Amino acid sequence: MKTIIDLQRIEYRYPGNEEYTLKDLDLKLTENEKIGMIASNGSGKTTLFHIIMGLTKPSSGTIEIFGKDMIDEKDFIDVRKKIGLLFQDADDQLFCPTVIEDVAFGPLNQGKTKDDALEIASDTLSFLGIESFKDRINFKLSGGEKRLVSLATVLAMKPEAILLDEPTTGLDEKTKDKLIEVLAKLDLPSIIISHDAEFVNKVTSKIYTIKEGKVLTDKDIYLHSHVHAHPHDSDHKHEHTGTVHSHGHPHGRDEI
Amino acid sequence: MDFEGYHEGNSIIHRIDPRVRVLITLIFSFLTAILINFNALFLSLTISLLLVISANLNIIKVSKNLKAFTGFIILIWIILPLSIKGETLYKLWFLNFSTEGIELALRITLKSFSIILLFNALISTMNFSVLGSSMESLKVPLKIVYLFLMTFRYISVLDEEYKRLMQAAKIRGFKAGVNLHTYKTYGNILGMLFVNAHERGNRVYKAMVCRGFNGKFYSLQNFKISFKDFIFASMMVLLISAVLTLEYSGILLKIQKVI
Ligand SMILES: Nc1ncnc2c1ncn2[C@@H]1O[C@H](COP(=O)(O)OP(=O)(O)O)[C@@H](O)[C@H]1O
Ligand SMILES: [Mg+2]
Numbered sequence: 001m002k003t004i005i006d007l008q009r010i011e012y013r014y015p016g017n018e019e020y021t022l023k024d025l026d027l028k029l030t031e032n033e034k035i036g037m038i039a040s041n042g043s044g045k046t047t048l049f050h051i052i053m054g055l056t057k058p059s060s061g062t063i064e065i066f067g068k069d070m071i072d073e074k075d076f077i078d079v080r081k082k083i084g085l086l087f088q089d090a091d092d093q094l095f096c097p098t099v100i101e102d103v104a105f106g107p108l109n110q111g112k113t114k115d116d117a118l119e120i121a122s123d124t125l126s127f128l129g130i131e132s133f134k135d136r137i138n139f140k141l142s143g144g145e146k147r148l149v150s151l152a153t154v155l156a157m158k159p160e161a162i163l164l165d166e167p168t169t170g171l172d173e174k175t176k177d178k179l180i181e182v183l184a185k186l187d188l189p190s191i192i193i194s195h196d197a198e199f200v201n202k203v204t205s206k207i208y209t210i211k212e213g214k215v216l217t218d219k220d221i222y223l224h225s226h227v228h229a230h231p232h233d234s235d236h237k238h239e240h241t242g243t244v245h246s247h248g249h250p251h252g253r254d255e256i
Numbered sequence: 257m258d259f260e261g262y263h264e265g266n267s268i269i270h271r272i273d274p275r276v277r278v279l280i281t282l283i284f285s286f287l288t289a290i291l292i293n294f295n296a297l298f299l300s301l302t303i304s305l306l307l308v309i310s311a312n313l314n315i316i317k318v319s320k321n322l323k324a325f326t327g328f329i330i331l332i333w334i335i336l337p338l339s340i341k342g343e344t345l346y347k348l349w350f351l352n353f354s355t356e357g358i359e360l361a362l363r364i365t366l367k368s369f370s371i372i373l374l375f376n377a378l379i380s381t382m383n384f385s386v387l388g389s390s391m392e393s394l395k396v397p398l399k400i401v402y403l404f405l406m407t408f409r410y411i412s413v414l415d416e417e418y419k420r421l422m423q424a425a426k427i428r429g430f431k432a433g434v435n436l437h438t439y440k441t442y443g444n445i446l447g448m449l450f451v452n453a454h455e456r457g458n459r460v461y462k463a464m465v466c467r468g469f470n471g472k473f474y475s476l477q478n479f480k481i482s483f484k485d486f487i488f489a490s491m492m493v494l495l496i497s498a499v500l501t502l503e504y505s506g507i508l509l510k511i512q513k514v515i
Binding site for chain 1: 383409410460468470472476478
């Protein structure tokens, strides 16, 4: 199976912070893999995504993407064409006055002609069922609508893998269902950060978390809960079986 | 605040090439700003009014836009007649209302209303992207164009952030007053706004880089000059010449008087 993202021994500390946000972190995403990521606020999920995209440079560790070692900015320019990142805050992602311009921005940068870019943008909006948003003004969209348009800007670049940073914030149930449907239809390798366990269970096949700067895979989480659960309470059977839910559950709600 | 204007209309004005409208607005408002002669000023105001009417604008919205400006105008009417020295037109106790001051206040009022109406009719009738693209094609430096477009996009985000911070302060019992604590709190809020804006700027740039941004912007607008644009431009040139004629004949009259 082809490896898409392979991070090894990544360390990162924000300038001015004492603590390392990410410490000795390993993470692997292979094709056909859909990883859900549930971890508490401030555990470094967003930072991790930014490191994968080359937006934040780790102080040490190696990044391999599509089998290629990422060394400098030039390598990442290629990566950004193939991996789409949905930002945590849609207001960061939508910076053009109108919806259609924002969605066409990526394709235009990829060298598409004006007409092609407009066509791709329209098609992407239709795919998400929001073609009626086309000429609307970005800052007048609701939070949920902004999320969908942000997703459109990512999908318009035809990514081979996607990273979604809390895609369900601000979505009502109906829109969330639509998103679940869209993600199933896309069927792209993905890492999806969310605090919504039910959503993550529906769109991914395994759930990881981040603890003390490290990614714990579903197997780690299982071991973790196994070791801890035993001495305290050996009767509690579902502590063993509920691998994910015992530890991977979100601790806080939204960021304030 | 309403940033959207009237770009959804479909009047004759809406159908004029945006570049022509931007150019005419620039020339006409610059000219109006330097007019002295009252006849010329009244003609300029009339032309702006006619443009507003042909753009078929919502009169309530237009008057709201004007109302936002009346505070400034009232201030001018209070300050100028009293502070400009000249012939006394009216004396109230120790207050001298000078003719020169009143004339100046009237001029400023006419100029402002004329220019505001002009912008309402010709500029607010296009959306911001179109305005940006026309500025670009009129060779306005790209940095300015995109500064302008981003400001339009993010001013409401900033406004929301400000409201959030204010609310956070109010929830904890903050009440604005005339004291040091109030100034300190406002200072902190302003500081937070700057920090937030700076961080947002960084994140927006990152998001742009993720979508392949490499310093170049592409416009999606297709402009095409047609015959009606030509007619409109010629009419406006004629009207502008008329204003100029009034202005200069006024000056000539004055010079004759002096001689
Ligand atoms: N620009 C920054 N400067 C300093 N510290 C930061 C910055 N951004 C994030 N952090 C810190 O890094 C940690 C991880 O942040 P983040 O990756 O955003 O977490 P998450 O997305 O999991 O909520 C947090 O403790 C946060 O305070
Ligand atoms: Mg985050």
